[in-house]
Amino acid sequence: MMFSSLEGLVFLEGLKSCLDLLFGEQEEQLGQPSPLQFISTSDLKALFDFVQVSLTPASSDSWKGPVLLVDDLSVLLSLGATAVAVLDFIHYCRVVVCSQLKGNIVVLVHSNEDSEDEENELVVNSLCHHSDLILWVEGLVTGFCKDVHGQVMHWRAWRDVVQTYQYKIQDKNVTFFARGLSAAVL
Incomplete structure (x- = not known):
């Protein structure tokens, strides 16, 4: 299995491990089952x-x-x-990481308003409902602009205020600014 540990950082290389598991190259380490065995068992x-x-x-x-x-x-x-299995997984992770260990969970989920994937939308809606902070990142709805690449909507669960920022991706940096205050407008 492809995972490494470096000074408190544990990384599970899921794609490589999935391929190894699917093609039978996966070796159980120290009698432990593969963390990705759900591919064959849905658990x-x-x-x-x-x-x-x-x-x-x-x-x-x-x-x-x-x-x-x-x-x-x-x-x-x-x-x-399944969506229920994924939501259960996140729930149990939240119990261990947030409640017991006093840590945080950061999750990336892709979503699209036009998506017909009901299970993915169920996961997205549930995560939004149970999250303390939501960052919704999307491209510009108006199309391409060389000075603005997209926008980030930011809101906290306990406040009903949505803050929107626009961003520009640079070589090694990302610049954020209030909507309408890009270099192209000013």
Whole structure:
């Protein structure tokens, strides 16, 4: 299995591990099942167990506030997990990471208003409903502009105020500014 640990950072290379699992090249490590065995069983328990073991500090560690980053939760749906299984997985991760370990979870989910993928929309709507902070990133609806690449809408669950910023992606940086205040307008 492809995962590495570097000074508190645990990285599971999901795509490589999925391919290894699908083509039979996956070796169980120390008798532990693959965190990605849900591909054949539709059960995310092994993935949750991997997250829990990876984020729970050993007695010698002094982690304060671990962060679980899930880069594209939509991939779990594409690999055969049901929306209910994905939401259960996030719920259990939230219990361990947020409640027990006093950390945070950051999740990327793709969504499209025109999408006909009902399971993905169920996951997106549920996550929005249970999140403290939501960043909705999208391209410009008006089309291409060389000085503005898109907009970010930002809102917190306890406030009903949506703040919108526009952004421009540069070589090694991203510039954010209020809507209508790009260099092209000024």
